[in-house]
Amino acid sequence: MSVAFWFFLLGVLLISMVLVRTLLARLLLSSAMVYLAVGVALGPLGLAVLRLDPAAHVTLLLWAAELAVLISLFNVGLNMGAVPLRNRRWLLPLRLAFVSMALTVGLITLVGVWGLGLSLGGAVLLGAILAPTDPVLASGVQTQLSAHPDRLRFSLSGEGGLNDGTAFPFVMLGLGLLGLHELGAGGWRWWLIDLLWATFAGLLIGALAGALIGKLVVYLRTRHHLALGLDEFLSLGLIAVAYGAAQLCLAYGFLAVFAAGLALQRVKEQPQRGTASLGAAPRQRGHSEEELAAHSHHASEAMSHAVHGFNEQLESLAELALVLLVGAMLAYTQPTLNMLWFIPLLLLVLRSVAVLLGTLGEAMLPRQRSMTCWFGIRGIGSLFYLMFALQQGVSGALAEQLVSLTLLTVAASIVLHGISVEPLMRWYQRRDKA
Numbered sequence: 001m002s003v004a005f006w007f008f009l010l011g012v013l014l015i016s017m018v019l020v021r022t023l024l025a026r027l028l029l030s031s032a033m034v035y036l037a038v039g040v041a042l043g044p045l046g047l048a049v050l051r052l053d054p055a056a057h058v059t060l061l062l063w064a065a066e067l068a069v070l071i072s073l074f075n076v077g078l079n080m081g082a083v084p085l086r087n088r089r090w091l092l093p094l095r096l097a098f099v100s101m102a103l104t105v106g107l108i109t110l111v112g113v114w115g116l117g118l119s120l121g122g123a124v125l126l127g128a129i130l131a132p133t134d135p136v137l138a139s140g141v142q143t144q145l146s147a148h149p150d151r152l153r154f155s156l157s158g159e160g161g162l163n164d165g166t167a168f169p170f171v172m173l174g175l176g177l178l179g180l181h182e183l184g185a186g187g188w189r190w191w192l193i194d195l196l197w198a199t200f201a202g203l204l205i206g207a208l209a210g211a212l213i214g215k216l217v218v219y220l221r222t223r224h225h226l227a228l229g230l231d232e233f234l235s236l237g238l239i240a241v242a243y244g245a246a247q248l249c250l251a252y253g254f255l256a257v258f259a260a261g262l263a264l265q266r267v268k269e270q271p272q273r274g275t276a277s278l279g280a281a282p283r284q285r286g287h288s289e290e291e292l293a294a295h296s297h298h299a300s301e302a303m304s305h306a307v308h309g310f311n312e313q314l315e316s317l318a319e320l321a322l323v324l325l326v327g328a329m330l331a332y333t334q335p336t337l338n339m340l341w342f343i344p345l346l347l348l349v350l351r352s353v354a355v356l357l358g359t360l361g362e363a364m365l366p367r368q369r370s371m372t373c374w375f376g377i378r379g380i381g382s383l384f385y386l387m388f389a390l391q392q393g394v395s396g397a398l399a400e401q402l403v404s405l406t407l408l409t410v411a412a413s414i415v416l417h418g419i420s421v422e423p424l425m426r427w428y429q430r431r432d433k434a
Contacts, residue, residue, distance in 0.1 A: 013038060013320070030418030031316075032323045032379075036411060039327020050328040054403050058390045061325065065384035068318035069164055070257050072135040072380075074239050075311045076161035077210075077261020078304060079142065080154065089151060092362055093158025096372070100358030101163040104131040104376075105170045107350045116338055122398050125174025129386050129406055130346060132167040134379030134413075135160035136319055141375050141421060152368050152428065156375055164381045165202060165255030169195040171385050180393045193250060202246045206256030209242040210263030215270075217303060222270055222296040229290075231306035235314075238264065238307075265304050272296040322380045326410055333404040342405065343412050351376035371428055374420070378413040382406050 017031060024031060042050040054061060083089055105127035112123025135142075135157070142157045172194040176183035183190045217234065220227040239257050246256035271277075277297040283289075292302040352373040359369070386406045390399055 009042075017320075028419050028422050030414070030421060032319060032414045033418040035320050035323035036327040036414050039324040040330055041327075042324070043328030044331035050324075052325055052328050053332055054329055054387070054407075055332075055390065055399065058387050062384065062387035062391055064325065065322060065380050065387055068136055068315075068322045068380045069254060069384055070239050070243060071311060071314045071318050073161055073164060073254055073258040074235070074261040075308070075315050076135050076142065076157050077258045077263075078265045078308045078311065080149075080158060080161065081262045081265020081304075083149065083154065089149070089154050090158070092151070092155040092359065092364070093162065095358050095362065096155060096159035096355065097162035097166050100159075100354045101131050101166055102170070103354040103357055104350060105167070107354060108346065111342065111345065111350070116342065116401070118398070118401070119178070121174050121177030121179075122402075123174075124170060124177055125389055125394070126402060126405060128167050128170035128174050129382050129389065129402065130378060130409055131170070132163040132378075132381045132385075133160045133375075134377045134381050135164065136315065136322065136380040141377075141425065152371055155372060160377075160381075161258045162255070164384075165252040165258065166199065167381075167385065168198065168252050168254070171388065175389065175392050175394075178394065178398075198251045199255060201249055201251035202253065202255035203259045205246045205249060205251055206242045206259030207263045209245060209256070210238060210260035211267060213238055213241070214264045214267035214300070214303065218267060218270055218299045221294050221303075222272065222299045225294050228293055231303065232310045234303070235307045235310050264307065267300045267303070269297055269300045318380075322383065323414065326383065326407060326414075329407055330411060333407050334400060335404065335408060339405060339408055343409050346409065347376065347378075347413060347416065367428060371424065374424070375417060377417045378410050382410055 017034070021031065024034065039050070040046055044051060052061070105124065108127030108130055109120070109123040112118040112126050113120060116123070116126075118126060133156070141153055142160075169190070172181050173183070173190055175181035176187075176190060184192075213234075217227050238260055242256040242260035243253035246253040275296050278292070278295060282292055282295075282298060289302060289306065292298045293306070295302075355369070355373045355376070359372070364372075383406065386402060389402065394402065
């Protein structure tokens with residue numbers, strides 16, 4: 001197919017989504033479901049104009065998934081940054097991202113060894129790939145920028161933002177057990193470097209990058225009228241700096257980017273003496289973005305607002321591209337009878353058990369707990385870890401099994417969660433207001 005054809009097809013798809021987005025919500029269809037169907041139609045199962053064998057295009061798919069996850073994690077961090085770190089709302093997402101995620105890995109490992117016949121290393125790797133919930137596809141349940149967000153949305157967003165990084169130690173553990181990564185004598189390297197250092201250093205590096213760069217930009221704008229505009233460059237630049245610095249320090253870049261978004265949103269205003277605030281809603285009173293960006297009482301808010309708006313659009317484009325690719329790659333899966341019981345077991349049982357055990361003692365309404373159990377959305381994060389494992393040398397029968405299990409689980413999650421997100425969230429909001 002010619003380049004002109006692909007431009008035409010992409011244009012039709014983008015414009016169509018603008019025209020039918022509201023209708024899709026009424027029909028209980030998510031945009032990801034449409035992208036998945038289009039991907040299947042364009043792939044070998046349909047028109048065969050998009051052939052993307054996961055084994056043959058590992059590097060391309062790894063980079064694409066990595067970029068999509070980074071954009072989404074930064075956006076989640078921005079959305080959650082308005083909540084003080086000492087607020088009790090943070091306890092639940094932290095427990096979900098660390099405790100429930102680790103329990104999910106363990107449960108999948110048990111099922112992988114005893115039910116799927118995988119080796120211990122292969123089962124741990126499968127658990128690490130499928131345990132993290134997805135920030136890219138969770139737009140229907142993501143929190144919005146607010147100092148007092150809904151607890152369910154905030155918790156699910158925080159879980160998706162953190163566990164894409166907290167799953168990495170288990171990926172490295174699985175690779176180590178397969179002989180593809182150095183764990184150290186007695187596992188010392190895994191404990192000290194892969195688990196402790198990489199996790200906490202990633203969060204620290206990202207937080208420092210977001211805070212320092214944000215404060216510098218606000219200072220230059222309010223004191224010298226410099227660094228105005230190009231907020232798109234600021235967004236992409238901060239993502240790249242946080243991720244690159246973390247990777248260079250052997251820390252987890254995903255956690256760094258999430259922390260960078262969180263820190264940028266928390267940059268405080270730097271009011272100058274003799275100046276006054278323009279009010280609580282200056283945009284509604286006719287003040288321009290440029291005026292707000294240079295005003296010492298509003299510069300930080302204006303910066304965050306501009307970066308957030310740009311990042312949300314990028315996230316939508318990343319979702320389109322990656323889900324379309326997932327649909328096309330379904331032709332390269334090899335479904336087995338085991339997958340007919342494994343995927344429902346993961347989405348319905350293992351997720352629920354891990355959430356219930358991981359949140360023991362946490363005061364939650366029954367509807368909040370049940371919704372948290374259900375919305376363990378799998379997606380682009382799992383695709384990234386799958387490609388990462390293949391790049392590190394996983395091959396043969398194990399690679400084929402991981403590809404099939406991951407892609408089919410992601411596709412099932414897109415469909416099941418996509419159908420249920422609108423009615424369930426409406427029901428939840430009605431109960432919350434009652």
